Each structure stands twice: as structure tokens, then as C-alpha cells.
Amino acid sequence: MIQTPLAAQVTQTLRAQGGRMTAQRRLILDLLQESDSHPTAEELYALARQSDPSLNLSTVYRTLNWLEERGFVSPRRFDDNHAHKHFDPVQPDAGHVHHFHCRNCDRVIEFSAPQVEQLLGQIRGEIARQHGLRVDDAALVLSGLCMDCAASA
Amino acid sequence: MIQTPLAAQVTQTLRAQGGRMTAQRRLILDLLQESDSHPTAEELYALARQSDPSLNLSTVYRTLNWLEERGFVSPRRFDDNHAHKHFDPVQPDAGHVHHFHCRNCDRVIEFSAPQVEQLLGQIRGEIARQHGLRVDDAALVLSGLCMDCAASA
DNA sequence: ACACTATTGCAAATCGTTTGCAATAAACCA
DNA sequence: TGGTTTATTGCAAACGATTTGCAATAGTGT
Numbered sequence: 545m546i547q548t549p550l551a552a553q554v555t556q557t558l559r560a561q562g563g564r565m566t567a568q569r570r571l572i573l574d575l576l577q578e579s580d581s582h583p584t585a586e587e588l589y590a591l592a593r594q595s596d597p598s599l600n601l602s603t604v605y606r607t608l609n610w611l612e613e614r615g616f617v618s619p620r621r622f623d624d625n626h627a628h629k630h631f632d633p634v635q636p637d638a639g640h641v642h643h644f645h646c647r648n649c650d651r652v653i654e655f656s657a658p659q660v661e662q663l664l665g666q667i668r669g670e671i672a673r674q675h676g677l678r679v680d681d682a683a684l685v686l687s688g689l690c691m692d693c694a695a696s697a
Numbered sequence: 698m699i700q701t702p703l704a705a706q707v708t709q710t711l712r713a714q715g716g717r718m719t720a721q722r723r724l725i726l727d728l729l730q731e732s733d734s735h736p737t738a739e740e741l742y743a744l745a746r747q748s749d750p751s752l753n754l755s756t757v758y759r760t761l762n763w764l765e766e767r768g769f770v771s772p773r774r775f776d777d778n779h780a781h782k783h784f785d786p787v788q789p790d791a792g793h794v795h796h797f798h799c800r801n802c803d804r805v806i807e808f809s810a811p812q813v814e815q816l817l818g819q820i821r822g823e824i825a826r827q828h829g830l831r832v833d834d835a836a837l838v839l840s841g842l843c844m845d846c847a848a849s850a
Numbered sequence: 851a852c853a854c855t856a857t858t859g860c861a862a863a864t865c866g867t868t869t870g871c872a873a874t875a876a877a878c879c880a
Numbered sequence: 881t882g883g884t885t886t887a888t889t890g891c892a893a894a895c896g897a898t899t900t901g902c903a904a905t906a907g908t909g910t
Binding site: 562563564566568569598599600602603606626 | 891
């Protein structure tokens with residue numbers, strides 16, 4: 545059986561923990577890996593049902609939570625209002641990535657910017673000292689219109 | 698009647714739009730203005746009920762939404778998981794503010810960092826060109842432990 | 851003071867997500 | 881290969897945060 549890298553890695557972890565690789569999980573994993581815009585559970589569910597109409601939404605959520613607990617995806621909310629989580633497949637090798645969120649179509653685009661890393665290094669220390677905080681993480685989120693939405697506007 | 702700046706401003710807008718300044722709204726506005734850590738609706742509700750036990754949670758939500766629609770507060774989610782909105786009173790004069798979120802006590806601390814503004818100026822153009830995006834806004838969120846939580850850890 | 855209608859409290863609905871449970875099906879073993 | 885074990889599924893019901901319909905209440909301009 546051909547496996548996408550993600551599915552292969554997950555299968556290993558699964559085996560090691562007495563878990564089982566099911567058709568549903570494989571489907572969800574493959575869709576997650578293909579997708580470039582970090583999908584929400586609903587989006588993944590809609591896609592998955594094209595291949596397996598009997599798949600249940602709660603299975604999608606359970607799979608995503610399982611993946612999250614083991615560090616294979618990380619959830620993010622981009623919309624401050626009625627917000628659903630987007631699931632971001634984690635590439636262990638890639639450094640810190642930042643995100644752009646299209647406020648029209650809800651699509652998410654990843655980018656990395658070395659200058660940002662550098663600045664964050666400074667800022668973190670400075671802010672930490674100034675306010676007495678312990679800064680563990682920094683996320684930069686840009687928002688606006690993606691290429692497609694900008695074109696059709 | 699003594700009015701906090703926020704309440705005064707809101708009253709003006711209210712009048713201009715045929716709205717009414719009620720005791721509930723005044724209470725919520727004053728608490729919002731006093732509070733330094735951007736409170737959630739529930740937090741505001743709990744505080745407000747100390748003065749007015751008959752206040753209803755839906756009134757808090759309605760007031761916050763009304764304020765949001767007119768640009769007096771802006772909602773933000775900091776926790777990527779089970780997340781509630783925090784409401785951030787908007788100071789028209791202050792420039793772009795960024796946020797620190799304590800992952801232990803959920804407190805939010807504002808800060809401004811001119812260097813970030815500067816960098817964003819560069820990045821925005823670069824990212825925009827590179828990915829064909831139109832970048833309208835940028836938010837930097839730091840997270841970790843606030844002073845109090847860091848001390849007691 | 852009166853009338854007009856914006857706003858309230860209440861209860862029920864909503865949205866995204868989670869959970870209990872009995873039925874199903876991977877994985878391990880004879 | 882078939883049988884056993886138990887992790888995983890589908891379903892329906894529960895969940896927490898937020899929103900809504902509605903009749904009762906109370907600001908505001910006259």
C-alpha cells in the first residue's frame with residue numbers, strides 16, 4: 545500500500561501505542577496532507593465524504609484530536625468572531641511558520657520570514673524584561689485578501 | 698453625572714442613532730473601561746452582577762456586539778482550543794497594539810512595539826508581492842506566563 | 851405626564867465540538 | 881485461516897459559548 549509521509553508516520557505511532565489504522569483515519573490523513581490551506585474539521589469532513597459517504601463528523605474530530613495530542617497537527621483560530629479551528633499539519637523540519645488569513649474565503653496561507661524570527665528574538669526579551677513576563681511563543685498573523693479574492697474584488 | 702471617557706463617547710453615538718443609554722449599558726461600559734486585562738463576556742457579567750444582580754448575560758453579549766459594530770471594542774481569541782472572545786476597548790489615539798496572552802490564567806496584556814510596526818511595513822509588501830496577497834492587518838501575539846503565574850510556578 | 855419604541859430578561863435555539871454507548875472491525879494469536 | 885480481544889466507529893444526545901424570539905420594561909422626545 546502506498547502511504548503519504550504523514551500517514552506512514554502516523555501508522556508507526558499508532559502501532560507503537562496499540563492503536564489501529566482504519567480506512568477512515570487513512571482517508572482523513574491523506575486529505576490533510578494534500579490540502580495546502582489548513583482545513584477545518586467541517587471542510588475535511590465534506591471532502592472525505594466524497595470518498596466515504598458513511599464517514600461521521602465525530603470521527604473527523606476524534607481523529608484530529610488524536611493527531612493533535614501526538615503533535616501531528618496543531619489547531620489555530622484565525623477569525624475572532626464565530627470561529628472554527630483550522631488544523632495545521634506540523635512539519636517537524638520546518639522552522640517557525642506564520643500565517644496569512646483571507647477574511648473573505650477563510651483560506652489560510654503559511655509563510656516564513658527570517659526577519660520576523662530575528663525581530664521576535666529581540667522583542668521577546670525586551671517585552672519579557674519590561675513587563676516581567678515569560679514569553680514562550682510568538683505568532684504573527686497577517687490578514688487581508690488572498691490572491692483569488694483580491695482578483696475578484 | 699460623571700462619565701468615563703468611553704461611556705461619554707458611547708452616549709454620543711447612542712444619541713445620534715436614536716439609541717438609549719441604560720443603566721445596564723453604563724455599568725458594562727464602566728467595567729470595560731476600568732478593566733486592564735481585556736475581559737470576556739462571562740468575566741464582565743460576573744463583575745457586573747456584583748452591582749446589578751438582575752443583569753442578564755444576553756444583555757452583556759448584546760452590548761458588546763453593539764459596541765463592536767460601532768468600533769468601540771474589538772474581539773479577539775487567544776486560546777486556540779476551547780476559546781472565548783476577549784473584548785479589547787479600542788483607543789482611537791493609540792497606534793497598533795499587540796498582545797501577550799498568559800496561557801495559565803488567561804490574562805491579556807497589551808503592548809506596543811514600534812520595531813514591529815516597522816518590520817511589518819517591510820514584510821507586508823514583501824509577502825504581498827511574493828504570494829499575490831493584499832495584506833490589510835497584522836497581529837502579533839506573544840504567549841507564555843504572566844508575571845504572577847511565572848512567580849508562582 | 852404620554853406615547854413611542856429601543857432595550858431588557860427569560861427561555862429556547864444555534865453553532866462548533868465532545869461524549870456515552872452499542873455495534874463494528876483491526877490486529878494479534880492459535 | 882478463523883476466533884478473540886478491544887480500539888474505533890456511527891449515531892444520538894450533551895456540551896459550552898453565543899444568539900435569538902418574544903412579551904414585559906423603561907429611556908427619550910413631545
